[in-house]
Amino acid sequence: MKILRPSMVKAIEELKNEVVKMADLVLNNISESFKAFKTNNLPLAYELVNLDIEVDRLEEDISKKALRFIWKEQPYASDLRMVTGILKLITDLERIGDHARDIAEQTLHIGNIKNERILTNTTLMSESAYQMVLNAINAFVKQDLAMAKQVITDDDIVDNQFNQIMKSITEQIKNDTIEPEYAVSVIMVAKYMERIADHAVNLAEWTKFIITGEHKTTPLF
Template identity: 75%
Template sequence: MSALRASLLKAIEELKSEVVTMADLVLNNINEAFLAFKTNNLIKAEALMKADDVVDQYEEDISKSALRVMWKEQPYAQDLRVVTGILKLVTDLERIGDHAADIAEQTIHIGDLKNQRLLPITTMMSEAAYQMVLNAINAFVKQNLELAKKVISDDDVVDQLFNDVMKSVTDQIKNETIDSQYAVSVIMVAKYMERVADHAVNLAEWTIFMITGEHKSTPLF
């Protein structure tokens, strides 16, 4: 192996390591945001809103590192796909981090309302969305094509749970058994969960691109 090739591989592994560190933080934030919502933990929610700045900084730093690798190491073929894919991955990770902050914000907005927060459905939805993100990251780390495809197929589960939340809230509004402010916040939180799952799909699609060179059935390079 040439010194040039060894330098490129080392740079790519360092990039991957930075992505994993960022992903761990995002996974923690989204899990804690779901927990804060379900348990009405306003202190935790406030802390999570502040923690989003760290995620934003990771995105900026990793993007700069990836661009330096492209300029300095001049990767091609699969190596170029990996670096390009990482640039896209960190954007979706940052947006998942944003949604963790969004959920925390809605938790604070609801405040001390003591509704049950539709726990059976929102719990299943948050767990499914979280697992999709976790599987998407593992697919990236292991470059596992089948796991990436599973993430994409699992999105249907989250979509159905979102529909279930909407139906439940709508029924409660009709029956006047739910506070209107609370109903809006629950719908918003469910929507953020759905978007987290959508970004997990994006993560999986970029991993597929790294492995196969194809993205959304369109050959690239």
């Protein structure tokens, strides 16, 4: 039976806790960035653009700790999968953070446009994408394979919501009931949310890898 060294157990737990800390910040940024867009809250949007710097810092810190762990502890099998998976997870978390910043920047870009911001389909899509990221992180924390697989399936919901938004915006442009610049921003925000959902799928895939040693259908360990 394999017995982990106390230093290895502690280091792995610290890495997992750092990932959760980074995920909490990213989840906050997703939620608040869309809130800023809906309410045209420019101060909040500025704050979120600056908060992305902290997401980048956390990614760098975790990467260094993970690489130091591999070098120092020389882990095998499931422990190496965990650390390798974490290195992949934080890359996707950082990119999700980038898209939250992108949404905030769209708010700043159209801050002078007074169109009604609350679009039902867009709000539903933001909630779905947020939930996918949250569930993906919970799957990682709990090492829950079924939950990870459900996140991957849920991506179809977000894709369908994106298509509905595109259809709605197209109709509004045809009927001249939406300002073109605002329409473009809504499309961009929807696209960023679609990409957030895609990265949530990646988070779930890397959790599957940590648990099973397979990434998608390819055995890696």
